[in-house]
Amino acid sequence: MKKGEDYVGISVVYLCHDGDGKYLLAKRSNNCRDEHGAWDCGGGGLEFGDTVEDTLRKEISEEYSTEVIDFEFLGYRDVHRENNGKKTHWVALDFKVEVNPSKVKIGEPHKFDDIGWFDLDSFPETLHSQLPNFLNLYRSKI
Numbered sequence: 001m002k003k004g005e006d007y008v009g010i011s012v013v014y015l016c017h018d019g020d021g022k023y024l025l026a027k028r029s030n031n032c033r034d035e036h037g038a039w040d041c042g043g044g045g046l047e048f049g050d051t052v053e054d055t056l057r058k059e060i061s062e063e064y065s066t067e068v069i070d071f072e073f074l075g076y077r078d079v080h081r082e083n084n085g086k087k088t089h090w091v092a093l094d095f096k097v098e099v100n101p102s103k104v105k106i107g108e109p110h111k112f113d114d115i116g117w118f119d120l121d122s123f124p125e126t127l128h129s130q131l132p133n134f135l136n137l138y139r140s141k142i
Helices: 052-064 131-138
Strands: 009-017 022-028 042-045 070-083 086-098 112-119
Touching (some): 009 131, 042 052, 052 086, 070 131
Antiparallel strands (some): 009 042, 022 112, 070 086
């Protein structure tokens, strides 16, 4: 059985920032399951037995090779999508996370072609399909 497809998956989604108005995005590689070349904030699935906070810290360490300085829970979303013709359903627990930009690097080069720091109003053109909704929901909090 596969989470998100055979049953509702829970994901921890985070938009990292530097504490000074810049936001971290990663460009998805061709090795990602979908949306190749799209810029995205980070995220990962919650595993049985792990806490939400542990998952948040683990995923940021894996993806960006850095530690969490501070975080804020923004809210949750029901995410209904289609992946390779199969309907998926995830509950996304959304966070704003401060990290030290001088320590950030690509921790999973097989998943990301690039990372970049952007002003909220100057994100790249090709965004992951779920990122605009995230930004619209939480713009006043980020």
